[in-house]
Amino acid sequence: MPNKNFYITTTLPYINAEPHIGFAKEIINADVIARYHALKGDDIFFNTGTDEHGLKIYQKAQGLGVSVDKYCDDSALKFKVLQELLNLSCNSFIRTTDVKHVAAAQEFWRRCEKNGDIYKKKYSTKYCVGCELEKTDSELVDGRCPLHPNAELEIIDEENYFFRFSAYQKKLLKFYEENPEFVVPNHRFNEIKNFVAGGLQDFSVSRLKEKMPWGITVPGDDNQVMYVWFDALVNYISCLGWPNETAEFKNFWPGVQVCGKDNLRQQTAIWQAMLMSAGVANSKQVLVFGFLTLNGQKISKSLGNTIDPRELVEKYGVDPVRYYLLKEVSTFEDGDFSYEKMEKLYNADLANGLGNLVARTSNLLEKNEIELQLVENSDTDFSRAVFAALDEYNFSEALKIVWEKIKQSDEFLSQTTPWKMTEKEQITNTLRPVAQNILNIAYCLQAFLPETAKKILRQFSYAQVKKGDSLFPKIV
RNA sequence: CGCGGGGUAGAGCAGUUGGCAGCUCGCCAGGCCCAUAACCUGGAGGUCGUCGGUUCAAAUCCGACCCCCGCAACCA
Numbered sequence: 001m002p003n004k005n006f007y008i009t010t011t012l013p014y015i016n017a018e019p020h021i022g023f024a025k026e027i028i029n030a031d032v033i034a035r036y037h038a039l040k041g042d043d044i045f046f047n048t049g050t051d052e053h054g055l056k057i058y059q060k061a062q063g064l065g066v067s068v069d070k071y072c073d074d075s076a077l078k079f080k081v082l083q084e085l086l087n088l089s090c091n092s093f094i095r096t097t098d099v100k101h102v103a104a105a106q107e108f109w110r111r112c113e114k115n116g117d118i119y120k121k122k123y124s125t126k127y128c129v130g131c132e133l134e135k136t137d138s139e140l141v142d143g144r145c146p147l148h149p150n151a152e153l154e155i156i157d158e159e160n161y162f163f164r165f166s167a168y169q170k171k172l173l174k175f176y177e178e179n180p181e182f183v184v185p186n187h188r189f190n191e192i193k194n195f196v197a198g199g200l201q202d203f204s205v206s207r208l209k210e211k212m213p214w215g216i217t218v219p220g221d222d223n224q225v226m227y228v229w230f231d232a233l234v235n236y237i238s239c240l241g242w243p244n245e246t247a248e249f250k251n252f253w254p255g256v257q258v259c260g261k262d263n264l265r266q267q268t269a270i271w272q273a274m275l276m277s278a279g280v281a282n283s284k285q286v287l288v289f290g291f292l293t294l295n296g297q298k299i300s301k302s303l304g305n306t307i308d309p310r311e312l313v314e315k316y317g318v319d320p321v322r323y324y325l326l327k328e329v330s331t332f333e334d335g336d337f338s339y340e341k342m343e344k345l346y347n348a349d350l351a352n353g354l355g356n357l358v359a360r361t362s363n364l365l366e367k368n369e370i371e372l373q374l375v376e377n378s379d380t381d382f383s384r385a386v387f388a389a390l391d392e393y394n395f396s397e398a399l400k401i402v403w404e405k406i407k408q409s410d411e412f413l414s415q416t417t418p419w420k421m422t423e424k425e426q427i428t429n430t431l432r433p434v435a436q437n438i439l440n441i442a443y444c445l446q447a448f449l450p451e452t453a454k455k456i457l458r459q460f461s462y463a464q465v466k467k468g469d470s471l472f473p474k475i476v
Numbered sequence: 477c478g479c480g481g482g483g484u485a486g487a488g489c490a491g492u493u494g495g496c497a498g499c500u501c502g503c504c505a506g507g508c509c510c511a512u513a514a515c516c517u518g519g520a521g522g523u524c525g526u527c528g529g530u531u532c533a534a535a536u537c538c539g540a541c542c543c544c545c546g547c548a549a550c551c552a
Contacts, residue, residue: 013552022552165549191480195549198478203549260552261480270549290481291552298546328488333481334546341488344501352514360511367510396490400499410515419510467511474512 006037007255007284009047009236011263012096015075016056017306019082021337022260022292022299024309025325029289029395030258031088032326035447036390038089045252047239048083049094050076054228055207058214068214072097085310087318087450094239096216096232104238105231106219111278113219117164118205123157161206161218163230168273169200175272175282183268184393185332188261188288192268200269205230233271237280254284261288287393290334307337319449320346320472326395326448343475353406354441355472358456361409361434364418365465370428374436374460377443386444399448402441409437435460 010027013019027048034046052072061071076095083090094101112118176182176193183189206224207215215225236257240249259267267286275282291298294305312321324342327349329335365372377383382405389398418430442456452471459468 011552017551020552024552026552187480191547194479201549262547262551264547265549289552291546293545296545299552330489336488341501344488347512348500351512356512356514358511360515362511364510400490411517413510414508414516417508417510470512472512474514 004037004042005045005251006034006042007045007047007240007252008034008037009239009255009257011257011259011267012049012051012094012232012235013079014051014054014056015072015079016060019079019309020299021294021307021309021312021325024082024086024321025292025329025335026258026260026289027082027088027090028086028322028325029287029331029393031086031090032390032395032447033256033258033393034089035450036387039446040387043251044089045092045240045248045255046088046090047092047094047236048079048088048090049092049235049239050079050096051228051232051235052076052095052097053215053226053231055212055214058212069097082309085313085318086322089450092239094235096235098238100241101235101238102216104242105216105226105234107243108234108237108274108278109226109230110219112163112274115277115279117167117277118161119164120159121162121202121204122159123204158208158211160204160208161221161224162202163205163274163277165200165202165270165273168276169196171276172196172269172272175276179282182283182285183264184285184287188264188268188332192264195265196269200273203270229266229270230274233266233274236271236283242280254281256285256287257283258287258289261290264288288332290330290332292329293334293336295338296336312342316342316346317451317472319452320350322449323350323399327399328396331393331395346472347474349403350472351474353403354452355470357406357409357434358438358459359467359470360413361431361438362459362465362467364427364431365435366467368424368427368431369464370424370431371463372428372432372435372465373463374432374439376439376457378436379440382440383444390447395448398444402444405437405441409434435465 008030010023010030013023030046030048034044038044050072052075057071058068061068064071066074072095080093082088083093096102096105109118173193173196176189176196183192205227206218206221207227209215209217209223209225212225215228216231218224218226236255237249237253240246240252242249242253257267267283268288272282293299294307297305299305299307309321320342324337324345328341328345329337364370382401386398386401389395389401412434416430418427421427421430438456439460442453442460445453445456455468455471459465
């Protein structure tokens with residue numbers, strides 16, 4: 001079977017806030033998909049990065065008394081370290097301040113302009129710096145932005161460039177119809193279809209440079225910079241080298257994009273219209289994930305209940321954090337995080353489940369000096385069942401199937417009681433299928449818990465398996 | 477008539493081509509003793525939000541209503 005090329009990209013988090021657990025979920029989900037495809041033998045391009053332009057960034061840097069460049073460098077680093085922290089398999093980290101991205105965004109603009117989709121218009125509107133957005137009166141509460149009541153609204157009265165979004169209503173609807181798998185899950189697809197069918201308004205895609213210098217200069221107009229959204233979306237192809245006819249771009253675009261549910265419009269409508277305008281192929285698929293709550297409450301800075309992935313990883317380890325987000329939180333619906341649930345799940349599934357099974361089995365193997373020849377992925381019915389759930393992005397179900405195998409193995413040991421046996425051959429024959437199960441489990445877990453899978457594969461690759469350290473010490 | 481999600485055992489959830497109501501945690505009783513005080517077996521516990529309809533049969537399909545939670549060109 002020839003290798004296929006598989007491209008997946010996250011959205012780029014905006015660097016004005018610390019990385020939070022919601023984005024961790026998004027990127028871990030993407031990582032599982034990428035690792036799964038790698039396991040199948042596909043060639044992978046896995047992109048993430050940072051979104052760094054816009055007024056909010058500019059003002060924040062000024063407030064801190066540092067140069068914008070330095071502020072961006074420092075902030076981008078906080079996101080880049082997630083790759084190691086969360087054990088991600090990304091091979092591309094793009095920053096919207098990268099030279100190649102800036103050039104790509106400008107070329108993208110030129111193509112949209114050439115196609116007649118960018119025009120200049122004078123307008124006046126209220127603008128919330130906190131949201132980086134213009135606000136309509138209907139969105140305001142007491143004349144203030146409800147999300148940022150402490151920020152003064154700015155009245156913008158200027159001439160900006162607009163993108164002819166309205167021209168793409170029919171084309172988008174046709175595209176959706178022709179690609180029934182384009183947005184997953186289906187209820188999000190319906191949502192965006194309804195939105196587009198309801199009519200589209202052109203939106204502004206530039207700002208006056210004198211008011212907002214931190215952006216990419218509009219080609220042919222030194223007085224204007226691109227609106228941050230317009231510039232940022234181009235990253236999904238600039239990271240592949242576009243507009244150059246690179247091998248990466250030819251081999252990997254179009255790809256799969258993932259995003260949080262707040263980003264539905266940007267990814268599935270605005271960006272798709274932009275691609276059509278620039279004459280670039282549309283994305284292959286967009287996966288729209290749910291949100292996380294913390295102890296049942298919405299996570300937000302104003303509530304002060306944000307949670308830093310680094311803190312979690314330091315406390316529990318990478319794989320337990322990945323496990324929680326994959327098993328306990330459904331892929332497309334909202335989910336909840338709490339330390340209490342984290343620790344319960346850790347003990348039940350990782351310490352008492354997988355960790356204990358590996359410990360008791362390897363201990364019996366070592367103590368009885370059993371030698372085995374095991375085969376990786378010997379039970380293809382099992383791995384197929386796991387992968388079938390993965391094909392539907394149902395990570396929780398996939399892990400459930402794996403854990404059923406763990407339970408079966410524990411049951412088998414209890415029934416056969418190999419620790420009572422005296423004949424080495426009998427012990428060997430009893431432990432062999434259990435050890436083989438563990439190896440098969442580890443094979444499948446490579447997509448989910450890469451570190452743990454690696455440890456087990458290594459431990460069970462020797463003819464004489466040793467007990468080794470416990471994988472997940474119980475939390476007491 | 478804005479859009480969407482949800483309401484299933486004490487808690488957290490799974491379960492729609494309609495067919496005996498499931499999983500994890502917790503609780504009770506027993507077993508085992510290789511293993512990380514772990515593991516195995518059995519048990520208690522649910523009028524599947526409410527009301528009505530279709531059907532031999534409804535958590536699942538249809539209609540009305542109640543209650544929670546997001547979103548509303550916007551935050552992952």
